[in-house]
Amino acid sequence: MRRRPGLVVGLLFLIGIFLVYGGSAFAGITFNGVRAFQTGTYPYAIATGDFNGDGNADVAITYDRHHNISVHLGNGDGSFQAQEIYAVGNCPASVVIGDFNGDGKADLAVANDWDGNVSILLGNGDGTFQTQQTYVVGHRPVSVATGDFDGDGKADLAVANLYDDNVSVLIGNGDGTFQAQKTYVVGNGPKSVAIGDFNGDDKADLAVANDVSNNVSVLLGKGDGTFQSQTTCDVGLYPSSVAIGDFNGDGKADFAVANEWDGNVSILLGNGDGTFQAQQIYAVGTYPVSVAIGDFNGDGKADLAVANIGSGNVSVLLGNGDGTFQAQQIYAVGNEPLYAVGNGPYSVAIGDFDGNGTSDIAVAGGSVTGLRGKGDGTFELIKPLYSTGSSLSLAAGDFNGDGKPDLAVPSFGGGLVSILINTTRPYPALSASGPVGELE
Numbered sequence: 001m002r003r004r005p006g007l008v009v010g011l012l013f014l015i016g017i018f019l020v021y022g023g024s025a026f027a028g029i030t031f032n033g034v035r036a037f038q039t040g041t042y043p044y045a046i047a048t049g050d051f052n053g054d055g056n057a058d059v060a061i062t063y064d065r066h067h068n069i070s071v072h073l074g075n076g077d078g079s080f081q082a083q084e085i086y087a088v089g090n091c092p093a094s095v096v097i098g099d100f101n102g103d104g105k106a107d108l109a110v111a112n113d114w115d116g117n118v119s120i121l122l123g124n125g126d127g128t129f130q131t132q133q134t135y136v137v138g139h140r141p142v143s144v145a146t147g148d149f150d151g152d153g154k155a156d157l158a159v160a161n162l163y164d165d166n167v168s169v170l171i172g173n174g175d176g177t178f179q180a181q182k183t184y185v186v187g188n189g190p191k192s193v194a195i196g197d198f199n200g201d202d203k204a205d206l207a208v209a210n211d212v213s214n215n216v217s218v219l220l221g222k223g224d225g226t227f228q229s230q231t232t233c234d235v236g237l238y239p240s241s242v243a244i245g246d247f248n249g250d251g252k253a254d255f256a257v258a259n260e261w262d263g264n265v266s267i268l269l270g271n272g273d274g275t276f277q278a279q280q281i282y283a284v285g286t287y288p289v290s291v292a293i294g295d296f297n298g299d300g301k302a303d304l305a306v307a308n309i310g311s312g313n314v315s316v317l318l319g320n321g322d323g324t325f326q327a328q329q330i331y332a333v334g335n336e337p338l339y340a341v342g343n344g345p346y347s348v349a350i351g352d353f354d355g356n357g358t359s360d361i362a363v364a365g366g367s368v369t370g371l372r373g374k375g376d377g378t379f380e381l382i383k384p385l386y387s388t389g390s391s392l393s394l395a396a397g398d399f400n401g402d403g404k405p406d407l408a409v410p411s412f413g414g415g416l417v418s419i420l421i422n423t424t425r426p427y428p429a430l431s432a433s434g435p436v437g438e439l440e
Contacts, residue, residue, distance in 0.1 A: 031420040041415040049097040049106045052127035060108055062092035069110060073127045078400035078421055086129055089115035098146040098155040101176035111141040111159055118159060122176045135178050138164035147195040147204045150225035158206055160190040167193060167208055171225045184227050187213035196244050196253050199274035209239045216255060220274045233276045236262035245293040245302045248323035256304055258288040265291060265306060269323045282317055282325055286310030294350040294359045297377035305361050307345040314345060314363055318377045351396040351405040354424050364394030368409050
């Protein structure tokens with residue numbers, strides 16, 4: 001099975017060599033002082049949190065083809081301290097932040113793809129971490145998520161094992177240690193795992209995207225740390241990204257799934273009892289790899305933005321609020337059904353970058369560009385493009401404490417992360433902003 005670049009949720013910061021490019025204004029949005037930082041090669045997965053309790057955003061990064069992670073402490077002005085390196089397993093593929101020993105300090109859980117285990121690094125609260133503890137899971141663990149599966153208020157872990165076609169569940173003891181894994185069969189090629197409540201019983205359930213069997217596995221939690229056997233929902237070929245939202249306003253969780261080889265998106269409406277209706281299919285571009293949820297026309301109904309790597313564009317589908325979506329070509333700028341954004345967009349981030357109260361879309365691929373929302377569900381292309389190298393992910397956040405969403409963009413092959421500081425003037429209060437950094 002081929003290994004595809006992961007779609008990373010979060011903020012990537014790589015500290016080292018500092019470069020500055022000239023900023024420019026476009027469509028009412030200005031990014032200035034684009035900074036590229038060099039560090040380890042092949043940045044792969046990312047998690048952000050406050051590791052030393054100073055209120056500033058810090059970052060933990062895994063690196064493909066390596067045996068470590070790096071931790072970067074933020075100074076609160078858009079700059080970061082020199083990295084600290086911590087040993088983990090071989091080829092760490094996914095990282096999450098949680099409090100695994102109940103001391104109120106951020107800890108890390110890392111899924112090590114080639115070692116078949118998970119590393120736990122307990123935080124000391126001063127930005128440093130203790131030596132890893134490892135726990136055996138399955139073959140090729142590629143995704144890890146944290147939640148409370150037995151209702152004891154302690155963090156537990158769920159891990160998708162790509163080659164074993166199962167999910168490992170590790171129940172936390174609350175002191176930073178975990179019980180031995182329990183495994184649950186899912187579909188073929190589980191690529192990602194997400195946590196939600198799919199039957200309204202206030203117990204954590206699991207959704208797993210299986211990119212070989214072309215379905216989504218749903219495992220309903222019993223509330224005691226165990227799960228029922230899977231039920232499966234058929235989707236399209238090679239599902240690569242799943243987003244959970246409420247598409248028909250009934251308060252029940254629904255799924256949106258990007259089907260990479262079919263060039264479409266599957267919508268599965270939840271019945272509220274842990275089952276889902278048969279998929280509805282909506283055409284998008286070629287090789288869709290990422291889907292995000294936002295409200296692009298201000299009607300309070302969930303809309304979708306999809307990154308299409310093959311056709312080099314982003315599809316926008318406006319929700320009708322009843323679980324259906326309008327066709328993508330209805331929302332074109334001019335007569336174009338899609339928004340051309342350059343080659344190979346891998347992921348999108350949604351935020352209000354110009355502070356006008358409407359959602360905009362930032363896109364990462366061969367370069368960084370964006371779509372400025374007009375508030376009616378249509379967009380205009382933001383120019384110029386910012387060259388950041390081949391980028392597998394994109395994140396929005398406030399990196400310098402000025403209340404404006406900035407951008408962080410990694411370059412997978414070049415081992416760089418570019419920080420684009422938002423210098424838009426004037427800019428309303430942050431409370432007027434839309435959602436920031438919603439990635440799948």
